[in-house]
Amino acid sequence: MFGIPIISNNKGIPDPKAIRGAPTRRMTTPGKRVRRWLYLTLVVSSSALGAWMMFEILRPNGLTVLECVLLILFISTFAWVVSAFWSAAMGFVLQLFQLDPYSLRRVRRPTGGVLQTRTAVVMPVYNEDTDRVMAGFESNIRSLAQTGQEQAFDFYLLSDTQDPSLIKAEAVAWRDLQQRLGPLAQRVYYRRRIENRGRKVGNITDFCEQWGARYDFLIVLDADSLMTGDCVVELALRMQDNPQAGLIQTTPMPVCQDTLFGRFIQFAAQLYSPLLSSGYAFWQSDNCNYWGHNAIIRLSAFMSSCGLPSLPGRAPFGGDILSHDFVEAALLYRAGWDVYLVSDLTGSYEEVPGNIIDFVKRDRRWVQGNLQHLALLGGTGFSWISRIHFLFGALAYISSLSWMCMLVFSTLDAVLRAISSDVFFSQAHQLFPSWPMIKTGTITSLLYLTMIVLFAPKVMGCVTTLIHHRRSFGGALALLVSALIELLFAVLVAPLMMCFHAFFVLCVLLGFDVKWDAQPREGRIVGWREAWQRCYPLTLIAVIWTALTAHFSALFLYWLSPVLLGMLLAPVLIRYTSSKFFGVMARRLRCLVVPTELGHIPILQSIDSTMKAIKATPLSLEETVEGSAATPLPPVPIPPIQYQAMPKQPLKLPRRDRVRRRLPSMQQGVLAEVPGHVVSSES
Numbered sequence: 001m002f003g004i005p006i007i008s009n010n011k012g013i014p015d016p017k018a019i020r021g022a023p024t025r026r027m028t029t030p031g032k033r034v035r036r037w038l039y040l041t042l043v044v045s046s047s048a049l050g051a052w053m054m055f056e057i058l059r060p061n062g063l064t065v066l067e068c069v070l071l072i073l074f075i076s077t078f079a080w081v082v083s084a085f086w087s088a089a090m091g092f093v094l095q096l097f098q099l100d101p102y103s104l105r106r107v108r109r110p111t112g113g114v115l116q117t118r119t120a121v122v123m124p125v126y127n128e129d130t131d132r133v134m135a136g137f138e139s140n141i142r143s144l145a146q147t148g149q150e151q152a153f154d155f156y157l158l159s160d161t162q163d164p165s166l167i168k169a170e171a172v173a174w175r176d177l178q179q180r181l182g183p184l185a186q187r188v189y190y191r192r193r194i195e196n197r198g199r200k201v202g203n204i205t206d207f208c209e210q211w212g213a214r215y216d217f218l219i220v221l222d223a224d225s226l227m228t229g230d231c232v233v234e235l236a237l238r239m240q241d242n243p244q245a246g247l248i249q250t251t252p253m254p255v256c257q258d259t260l261f262g263r264f265i266q267f268a269a270q271l272y273s274p275l276l277s278s279g280y281a282f283w284q285s286d287n288c289n290y291w292g293h294n295a296i297i298r299l300s301a302f303m304s305s306c307g308l309p310s311l312p313g314r315a316p317f318g319g320d321i322l323s324h325d326f327v328e329a330a331l332l333y334r335a336g337w338d339v340y341l342v343s344d345l346t347g348s349y350e351e352v353p354g355n356i357i358d359f360v361k362r363d364r365r366w367v368q369g370n371l372q373h374l375a376l377l378g379g380t381g382f383s384w385i386s387r388i389h390f391l392f393g394a395l396a397y398i399s400s401l402s403w404m405c406m407l408v409f410s411t412l413d414a415v416l417r418a419i420s421s422d423v424f425f426s427q428a429h430q431l432f433p434s435w436p437m438i439k440t441g442t443i444t445s446l447l448y449l450t451m452i453v454l455f456a457p458k459v460m461g462c463v464t465t466l467i468h469h470r471r472s473f474g475g476a477l478a479l480l481v482s483a484l485i486e487l488l489f490a491v492l493v494a495p496l497m498m499c500f501h502a503f504f505v506l507c508v509l510l511g512f513d514v515k516w517d518a519q520p521r522e523g524r525i526v527g528w529r530e531a532w533q534r535c536y537p538l539t540l541i542a543v544i545w546t547a548l549t550a551h552f553s554a555l556f557l558y559w560l561s562p563v564l565l566g567m568l569l570a571p572v573l574i575r576y577t578s579s580k581f582f583g584v585m586a587r588r589l590r591c592l593v594v595p596t597e598l599g600h601i602p603i604l605q606s607i608d609s610t611m612k613a614i615k616a617t618p619l620s621l622e623e624t625v626e627g628s629a630a631t632p633l634p635p636v637p638i639p640p641i642q643y644q645a646m647p648k649q650p651l652k653l654p655r656r657d658r659v660r661r662r663l664p665s666m667q668q669g670v671l672a673e674v675p676g677h678v679v680s681s682e683s
Contacts (some may be wrong), residue, residue, distance in 0.1 A: 025110055025241040027340055029102050029285035036385065039283035042086045046453075047079040053446040054078075066413055073406040080399045081453050083392070084276070088457035091279030091343075095464040100344065101281035107344050113237040115152040117216040119296070121232065124203040126160040126196065128223040130169040133157075134177050135610040136226055143603045144229035145184055152236065154215070154639075159192040160203050167192070176614070178636065189638045200292075201308055201324045205646055212299045213642040216240075222293040224351035225252065228603050231347030235296040238342070244286075246301040246337025247329060250348035251277045252294040255596045255604055258584060259354035259525075261577035264489050266352070267482060267592040271473070272461040277343035286338035287385040292325035294348045298337070302328070305335035307648040311375055316368045316508050323369030326393050327376065330386035331649055349596070349604070355526050355578035356493070357534055360500040367397045367504040379651040400501035407563060411549055414556040458487060472595035482592045492573060495566035499538050526578040528571070535570040542567035 029035075054074050058067045093099075100107050121140070125133050137157055144150050157174070161167050170192070178185040193206060204220065212218070217239050219232060231250065239245055251273055254266040281288060306328045311318045321327055329339045353359040373390035376382070382390075462483050466476055473479040542564050549557045557564075566573070576582060586592050596604060 025113075025238045027102050027238070027242050027245065027286075027338075030104070032285035035283045035285060039086060039090070043079065043083050046082045046086070047075065050078040050082070050446065050449060051075045053442055053449070056442050057446065064413075066409060066416070070406060070409045070413060073402050073409065076395075077399050077402045077406060078450070078453075080392075080395050081450075085453045085457060087279035087283070088272075088275050088460055089279070090282045091275040091277065092457075092460035092464060094278040094282060095275055096467065098468070101278045102285065102340070109234075109344065113233075113241075115149050115233065115236055115240065117152065117236060117240050118214065119153050119217040119219060119232075119236050120156060120207075120211065120215040120299075121153055121219045121221065122156045122158050122204070122207055123221040123223065123225070124158045124160065124200050125223045126200070126203075127163050127166055128161070130166060130173045131611060131614045133170075133223050134173045135607050135614060136224065138177055138180065138610055139603050139606040140221065140225075140227055140232075141181065141184055141188060142606060143227075144232055146602075147229040147233050149233050150184070150187065150229075153187065153232070155188045156207065156211075157188075157190045158203050158207055159190065160196040160199075161192065162196055173614075185636055189636060191638055198320060199322075201320070205307070208299065208303050209643060209646050210641045211639060212303050212646075213644045214639060215299055218297045218299050218302065220293050220295060220297065222350060225293050226255065226349040226603055226607065227294060228347030228601070231345060234345060239296050239298060242338070242340075244338050245298065245340060246305075246332040246335075247290055247295055247297050247339045249288060249290055249295040249339070249341045250345055251341070251343055252291075252348045252350040253596065254352045255349045256351055256607070257354060258580045259578050260582040260586060261356055261359070262352060262354040263583050263586055263592045264486055264493075264577070265359075267594055268486055268490070270594040270596065271465060271483070271486075272457065274343055275457065275461045275464065277341060281341045281343055284341070284385055286340060287333050287383055288329070288339050288341035289389050290325040290329035290332075290339065294350065301332055301335065301337045303644065303646045305337070305649060306331045307646045309648045309651060311372060316511060317372055317375060321369075322372060323366060323393065326370075326373060326389050330376075330382050330389065333383055333386055334381045334653075347603075355524060356496065356574045357526055357530065357578075358524075360497065360504075363397075363501065364504050367501065368508050370394050370397060371505070371508050376651060381653040397501045397505050400498045401505045403498050404502040407560065411545070411553075411556065411560065414553040415548070418553040455487070458483065469595070472598060474590045474593045474598060478590050478593060485591065489577075491562055492566045492569065493577075495563040496535070496538070496570050496573065498563075499567065524578065525580065526574050528575055531571040531574040535574065538567045538570050542570075 051071070051074070054071055058071060063071070091101075094101050098107050099105065121144075123133070123137055123140075137155070141150075141155055144153060159167075159170055161170060170190075174190050178188070181188060191207075193203065196202070198205060208218070217236055219227070219235065221227065227250075235248060235250065238248055242248075253273065254262070254269045257263050257266040308321050308324055308327060310320055313319075333339050353362055370393040373393050376390050377387055462479065465473060465479060470476045470479055473482070545560075546557065546564050546568070549560060587597070
């Protein structure tokens with residue numbers, strides 16, 4: 001399989017002695033307990049240091065109730081930032097020395113390999129832009145066909161579309177797609193559900209129950225996902241060669257962005273994501289997370305252990321599990337399967353909303369889904385890392401509310417201190433004055449520590465890219481200039497995102513539900529009216545906040561200026577960063593350029609040409625209904641149903657049913673059979 005002799009034992013598992021020293025797809029994680037405790041120790045100790053410094057700053061003049069609340073908010077937000085910092089730091093070391101985060105050896109990707117398994121590639125869609133869906137779907141198929149291993153894959157477009165006009169458009173587009181694909185259409189199927197039961201989860205569950213028994217693996221794509229054929233084949237080979245793996249997640253990179261905002265997001269993701277992904281993979285080892293798409297899943301494991309129950313109570317906290325991917329990863333690991341995140345595999349792409357308004361609309365849906373995860377912390381059988389995934393998913397948005405509250409309370413504390421700065425006798429019969437004490441050294445140290453934790457990951461990403469990949473970003477000068485511009489943009493936009501996320505969290509906490517409609521994916525310019533309507537409350541609050549702080553505590557205004565500036569400029573930022581004109585101009589100036597633009601990536605060029613071809617030859621619905629168009633190929637019949645139920649899993653397991661995991665010892669090729677699943681065990 002790897003171009004060298006492989007000797008197998010009686011269980012069909014390759015003998016490691018036969019492939020020693022050669023690149024292998026076998027995923028091993030030596031010392032995973034040490035890694036996890038190292039990460040936990042670093043995060044806890046760093047958080048404790050920041051908490052102690054903040055306590056020392058507040059303590060000398062006596063802790064008021066307001067300052068106690070401020071201290072608690074600081075500890076929670078600082079710990080959240082520190083956790084990301086140490087993941088980035090671990091990824092920095094791995095990226096700097098080009099080490100695989102699992103084996104800790106130099107990255108050497110194996111070549112070759114023949115697939116002996118069957119994989120279904122599915123794309124669930126719901127009221128999406130039909131032309132974009134078909135163009136992406138076709139590009140994925142054609143890229144896979146170029147590998148010569150397309151016989152191991154079938155493609156399914158799983159439509160939950162409910163809009164009547166889009167249903168008809170899909171029928172037209174599907175007929176045209178079959179015509180363009182020719183012989184390739186024999187492996188491509190279309191299924192539309194009448195009712196959108198269970199949203200995306202219900203769509204995938206329906207496929208698994210009806211056709212899952214026909215396949216070994218499942219690759220899930222979003223409506224905007226693109227994966228090269230080489231990436232898809234490599235994923236299937238890795239899953240085939242790691243029988244203990246239940247899921248392998250890639251790191252999707254944003255692409256095809258023309259607006260200025262989209263280019264900022266695209267540049268930041270392609271520059272910093274490899275660093276963070278490597279760090280996450282290092283300490284999470286075989287208990288990584290799932291992001292819902294661009295991943296490969298072992299169907300037998302998924303169907304036996306990932307049927308999602310409904311949460312008790314009513315929405316927004318009860319009902320259907322909305323952010324299903326985190327939960328499915330936790331259920332797989334609870335059942336004894338390994339969940340991996342690969343950071344070295346290229347060719348996995350996605351598109352993101354091209355302006356701030358559409359971007360935060362997407363986040364609004366995720367806020368409710370991630371806050372639901374707090375109810376899962378009490379589930380039994382989940383590993384502590386899975387619980388961290390649940391907690392971090394919620395904190396990703398709760399931290400915005402915490403930051404906002406901390407800034408408000410800090411301002412209030414500064415104003416109260418300014419008002420009472422000349423009051424040295426605060427009690428009726430006080431004998432000695434209360435002199436205000438300011439620990440300038442500690443304040444400065446905490447400021448530097450916070451800045452390091454916030455901005456060091458960006459510096460680390462630039463350093464590793466300058467050493468290994470600077471040409472992919474247009475050269476050292478272009479990379480540094482782009483990184484500085486992205487940093488400035490991040491500082492300005494962060495307060496705006498914080499305010500939106502804080503508002504969304506409050507809405508969920510107050511019981512407001514959210515509709516999970518289709519995402520806007522193509523870039524569009526946001527008009528002044530819409531920009532002002534969306535954020536005028538933030539701008540007015542910023543004006544009042546600035547005036548009050550300047551009047552009572554002008555010195556504190558300098559600390560708040562980055563936050564207030566972003567809020568004051570919110571309409572301007574939303575309007576101009578949605579511009580395609582400035583985005584295209586930035587590309588021409590080689591600013592914010594990324595490897596996917598400078599390199600030759602056929603699938604990205606294919607989707608552009610396919611979109612142009614589709615839009616150039618529109619076909620009316622009347623032609624389809626009346627049959628006056630060219631005679632289409634006969635429709636490809638969908639495979640026969642082989643029904644297999646996907647049982648719902650309890651969130652609380654009886655003690656006798658809990659799986660005690662062991663460190664995998666695949667070197668000796670020992671697999672212990674457990675009813676309903678497989679676990680790795682030590683011999």
